[in-house]
Amino acid sequence: MQPLLLKIRKDKVFDANSSTWKVSSSLPIEYAVVERSGFFFQPDYDESIFGQKSDDGMTRRLIVIDHIVAKYFGDTIKSYFSRNDIHVEFLTLTADEELKVADTVFSVLNKIIDLKLQRRSEPIIAIGGGVLLDIVGLAASLYRRGTPYVRVPTTLVGLIDAGIGIKTGVNYDTHKNRIGTYYSPKSVLLDATFLSTLDERHLRNGMAEILKMALIKDADLFSLLEESAHQIVDDKLQSHPHSQAIMRHSIQSMLEELEKNLWEKDLERLVDFGHTFSPTIEMKALPELLHGEAVAIDMAICIIIAHGRKLLTNDEMDRIFQVYKALGLPIFHSSCEIKVLCDALDDATSHRDGLQRVPLPKGIGEGIFVHDISEQEIKDAVMVLKEKAL
Numbered sequence: 244m245q246p247l248l249l250k251i252r253k254d255k256v257f258d259a260n261s262s263t264w265k266v267s268s269s270l271p272i273e274y275a276v277v278e279r280s281g282f283f284f285q286p287d288y289d290e291s292i293f294g295q296k297s298d299d300g301m302t303r304r305l306i307v308i309d310h311i312v313a314k315y316f317g318d319t320i321k322s323y324f325s326r327n328d329i330h331v332e333f334l335t336l337t338a339d340e341e342l343k344v345a346d347t348v349f350s351v352l353n354k355i356i357d358l359k360l361q362r363r364s365e366p367i368i369a370i371g372g373g374v375l376l377d378i379v380g381l382a383a384s385l386y387r388r389g390t391p392y393v394r395v396p397t398t399l400v401g402l403i404d405a406g407i408g409i410k411t412g413v414n415y416d417t418h419k420n421r422i423g424t425y426y427s428p429k430s431v432l433l434d435a436t437f438l439s440t441l442d443e444r445h446l447r448n449g450m451a452e453i454l455k456m457a458l459i460k461d462a463d464l465f466s467l468l469e470e471s472a473h474q475i476v477d478d479k480l481q482s483h484p485h486s487q488a489i490m491r492h493s494i495q496s497m498l499e500e501l502e503k504n505l506w507e508k509d510l511e512r513l514v515d516f517g518h519t520f521s522p523t524i525e526m527k528a529l530p531e532l533l534h535g536e537a538v539a540i541d542m543a544i545c546i547i548i549a550h551g552r553k554l555l556t557n558d559e560m561d562r563i564f565q566v567y568k569a570l571g572l573p574i575f576h577s578s579c580e581i582k583v584l585c586d587a588l589d590d591a592t593s594h595r596d597g598l599q600r601v602p603l604p605k606g607i608g609e610g611i612f613v614h615d616i617s618e619q620e621i622k623d624a625v626m627v628l629k630e631k632a633l
């Protein structure tokens with residue numbers, strides 16, 4: 244009689260030499276990031292974004308929406324779905340950094356359970372800023388270990404960053420985004436007309452993430468910012484001749500960086516520029532500093548360090564801080580004590596598997612990683628920034 248083991252070996256799962264079952268699989272990721280202006284004013288339903296309608300004429304969708312977005316755009320969004328014979332249930336959330344916690348995720352899960360959403364054919368639609376998208380993404384990834392969801396970012400941070408990748412998460416204890424998942428959306432709808440109602444501070448906040456991509460990866464984007472920084476905030480990226488190019492450059496650069504390293508196996512990530520000290524600064528200064536503002540301060544520290552290491556010339560540094568000024572971005576905050584910054588660097592180092600892996604700009608539009616930033620360099624940078632901020 245044939246031994247049973249031979250049969251198992253045929254499946255290539257069992258390795259008789261090491262008496263080990265090896266399981267391996269791969270998870271292809273594919274989602275479309277669709278740019279459409281004034282989308283909800285269009286007449287026709289787009290199945291490629293919001294999923295197929297059901298044959299029985301009873302199509303429904305759960306829309307989790309930011310409370311301010313609901314105020315400005317709720318009726319337009321409702322009527323888009325109702326004229327396409329889709330019943331929508333709205334769950335309106337107040338989503339700010341302090342409510343970015345597990346309990347808010349549970350409130351979304353409760354709604355999903357109440358509605359008995361179909362786990363494959365009724366994608367959840369998340370419409371809001373980065374906080375709401377992170378919360379709903381986490382709920383969608385947890386519900387039955389994964390139910391489809393669509394992201395519709397409505398802030399600048401959402402449109403060029405939080406809305407287009409696959410990370411979800413919430414804050415835990417005093418730790419920023421400490422719990423979360425990698426879970427790709429079914430699709431992403433980018434409609435920059437949402438920015439028309441965004442307040443100026445949140446607009447500037449998003450500009451920090453755009454400046455990040457310009458400094459570390461995209462010199463052309465930096466030139467566009469240099470030429471228009473004074474006007475684009477007032478214009479809310481609606482009609483300035485550079486608006487579309489700035490958005491497209493930012494999204495393209497971001498997606499290039501994310502796509503090659505979606506699961507963050509490689510811990511040297513250019514998009515981490517501005518994200519070494521900022522998670523700690525942001526949580527310490529809550530609710531005073533917004534995410535992008537903390538990122539701007541972190542980048543400012545790194546720019547001074549890069550200048551000290553001759554990675555940036557005087558002229559490049561001056562040009563960068565002129566754009567900071569034109570965009571109205573902060574370079575310093577009182578929470579930036581040396582101990583706080585050193586602890587932040589230690590924390591980042593432990594997240595990056597024991598090496599600092601701090602991205603620094605090398606010239607404008609390129610970056611390198613360093614692993615040896617010293618306390619003295621941080622002290623020197625803080626001194627320079629304190630003076631500049633006066």
Ligand SMILES: NC(=O)c1ccc[n+]([C@@H]2O[C@H](COP(=O)([O-])OP(=O)(O)OC[C@H]3O[C@@H](n4cnc5c(N)ncnc54)[C@H](O)[C@@H]3O)[C@@H](O)[C@H]2O)c1
Nearest residue numbers: 311372373374375397398400401404405410437440441534
């Ligand atoms: N998952 C990721 O990859 C990723 C990437 C970057 C940032 N983030 C997260 O994103 C969050 C920041 O996102 P954010 O800057 O969008 O902040 P946010 O989500 O807190 O939104 C900012 C404010 O804008 C309001 N708002 C939203 N859309 C509006 C509109 N169209 N008009 C008027 N008001 C509007 C909201 O009610 C809120 O008060 C942080 O928690 C950060 O960790 C996540």
